[in-house]
Amino acid sequence: MSDARQPRRSREITTALQRALGARLAAALVVGSFAGAVLNDAAAQDGAAVFQTHCASCHLAASALPPDSSVPSFETLRSFAPEAILNSMLNGRMRIQGTPLGDANRRAVAEFLGGRSLRERQAGSSLARCESSSAFSGPAAYGDWNGWGNGAHNTRFAKDGGLTAADLPRLKLQWAFGFNDVTSARAQPALVGNRLFVASDNGEVYALDPATGCGYWSFLAEATVRTGVLVAPYEAAGAEGWAVFFGDLRANAYAVDATSGELLWKRQIDDHPLAAITGTIAYHDGRIFVPVQGLNEEVQGGRPEYECCTFRGSLSSLDASTGESIWKTYTIGERRSRGRNAAGTPLWGPAGGGVWVSPTVDVKRGAVYLSTGNGYADPPQPMTDAVIAFDIDSGAVRWSRQFTANDNWTLGCGRSNESNANCPQTLGPDFDFAASPALVSVGGRDLLALPQKSGMAYALDPDENGELVWQYRFGQGSGRGGQWGSAVDGRHFYVGVADFGLPTAGGVVAVDLATGERVWSRPAEPLLCGELTRACSPTQGAAVTAIPGAVIAGSLDGGLRAYAADNGDLLWQFDTNRAFETVNGVEANGGSMDAAGPTVAQGLLIVNSGYGGTVSMPGNVLLVFGVE
Numbered sequence: 001m002s003d004a005r006q007p008r009r010s011r012e013i014t015t016a017l018q019r020a021l022g023a024r025l026a027a028a029l030v031v032g033s034f035a036g037a038v039l040n041d042a043a044a045q046d047g048a049a050v051f052q053t054h055c056a057s058c059h060l061a062a063s064a065l066p067p068d069s070s071v072p073s074f075e076t077l078r079s080f081a082p083e084a085i086l087n088s089m090l091n092g093r094m095r096i097q098g099t100p101l102g103d104a105n106r107r108a109v110a111e112f113l114g115g116r117s118l119r120e121r122q123a124g125s126s127l128a129r130c131e132s133s134s135a136f137s138g139p140a141a142y143g144d145w146n147g148w149g150n151g152a153h154n155t156r157f158a159k160d161g162g163l164t165a166a167d168l169p170r171l172k173l174q175w176a177f178g179f180n181d182v183t184s185a186r187a188q189p190a191l192v193g194n195r196l197f198v199a200s201d202n203g204e205v206y207a208l209d210p211a212t213g214c215g216y217w218s219f220l221a222e223a224t225v226r227t228g229v230l231v232a233p234y235e236a237a238g239a240e241g242w243a244v245f246f247g248d249l250r251a252n253a254y255a256v257d258a259t260s261g262e263l264l265w266k267r268q269i270d271d272h273p274l275a276a277i278t279g280t281i282a283y284h285d286g287r288i289f290v291p292v293q294g295l296n297e298e299v300q301g302g303r304p305e306y307e308c309c310t311f312r313g314s315l316s317s318l319d320a321s322t323g324e325s326i327w328k329t330y331t332i333g334e335r336r337s338r339g340r341n342a343a344g345t346p347l348w349g350p351a352g353g354g355v356w357v358s359p360t361v362d363v364k365r366g367a368v369y370l371s372t373g374n375g376y377a378d379p380p381q382p383m384t385d386a387v388i389a390f391d392i393d394s395g396a397v398r399w400s401r402q403f404t405a406n407d408n409w410t411l412g413c414g415r416s417n418e419s420n421a422n423c424p425q426t427l428g429p430d431f432d433f434a435a436s437p438a439l440v441s442v443g444g445r446d447l448l449a450l451p452q453k454s455g456m457a458y459a460l461d462p463d464e465n466g467e468l469v470w471q472y473r474f475g476q477g478s479g480r481g482g483q484w485g486s487a488v489d490g491r492h493f494y495v496g497v498a499d500f501g502l503p504t505a506g507g508v509v510a511v512d513l514a515t516g517e518r519v520w521s522r523p524a525e526p527l528l529c530g531e532l533t534r535a536c537s538p539t540q541g542a543a544v545t546a547i548p549g550a551v552i553a554g555s556l557d558g559g560l561r562a563y564a565a566d567n568g569d570l571l572w573q574f575d576t577n578r579a580f581e582t583v584n585g586v587e588a589n590g591g592s593m594d595a596a597g598p599t600v601a602q603g604l605l606i607v608n609s610g611y612g613g614t615v616s617m618p619g620n621v622l623l624v625f626g627v628e
Contacts, residue, residue, distance in 0.1 A: 047112025082114025083181035127215030148280035148358035162603030165549030178586025183612025188596035199225035213583035217261030228280035247277025293354030302412025309351030327395035349377035371433030430479030470516025485543025498541030506538030543597030554593030591619025
């Protein structure tokens, strides 16, 4: 049809496509023929048409949205690999929109946006195989980094990691490893014994040689693996061994043999279609503890065609050897009907209370601690945005302490939502917890210390049902992004300042553990990525790591920095905003660093760089530093 006869919105889409791709491709799209167009194969033709019908109205308008919008622009999508786009529709934020398209249309859209054909996933295809094979040695006596927080207490303090502040000026990049066909490197590595274990957004989990980066094995999960990696013992058929535990974005938990990479067992922890595991699994005495979150529902709940909302956060305990369930405890009450919205869609609630964090195990008190996220649907619940203590044997809730009440938040909702029944009646600030409570002893007293997205840090007394000992405001607080983890060294509590999108974003703060008083505050450093934009930001919400005499923090600007523990002086920094030659031959570059923090073990500093998405810079590289 002629442009004059097109509906107004269709004309706007065509105009935007003409600007983005050139008039020839956009004209071909209008008439449904791609002869002579830039992308002229059948998949590209179908992909463009599907994109126009199902995707263009949001993504072509995204360039004009505010900087903190969660919708990536069409230009941003065109910069992603088709495998990353397909993964988003299968496992990520676009899962609801992608599901009804079917496999053929999802693949066609991914190839249209990515500009090339998809590559089939094959485990181990991106490994540089080690010339000799050796058995996994098991954990070392000391000096390893295992799990999320370097031990069951989640202190993120590498006391025996082989690096101190005095070593920092001599740190040099030893080798780099590229993750194939992804835009983010988000899973925290674990260095245990003679193996470096790390996972990828493409669903692969690797066992690498920490000295050279060559690969012993690769395991392919069903979906993206964002969790850190935990190594713990298992028993099978009377034999003992070591297993690698992790979770994926379809709420599957896995146990893989650490020496061979063979699957021992897999269990789906939650059958909600939008449940996912991103918090690293914890272990104690033959059991693992698995947290579950529901971000993919949180970002869909405001849509009138979606039945908002039914996800409930939870913590499960499983037998580490078999994967059999021991107990499961939800963080909010059972759902019930909330009627229907104006479109006739059934509504449900309560919902939310997802768990982003790795559980903290307290053997002395027989407890497991975690912190929770916000609610998605009314009515408000008492254990959202809270710290909870579970009985380690039964899963019963011993106590909980909520820090932001009535925080029901769903994407696409206004501050007040009388006319949109899908949304919370009053929108909360989205101040969920994304950091594990650190269990630490100071002055003969045990404390649980952690930061919140609100910009507040807290210390609680585990012997007094979580009674507040001190609180400290380290930032203004922002609902965007996450405040992913603090570090404690027995004297100080360290945290990076997220405050995404605010003038206060970035920097690192140290607080006296005993008193909650500020020791020092270091503002954000000059940006390493250029001028301030949606993607180039000083935000430092990534988990930080402490070593003797220093604290190390990544940033959305691509910088990895170390600060003096006593006064916050900048001791060392490394700019990851470049391409790297990798040991496995994969083209790789650094970018933003968020969520996971640095791993320090056996004299090495190990970090992932790249956090592609709506408001940060993509990347796909693992970097390993050592002292020279």
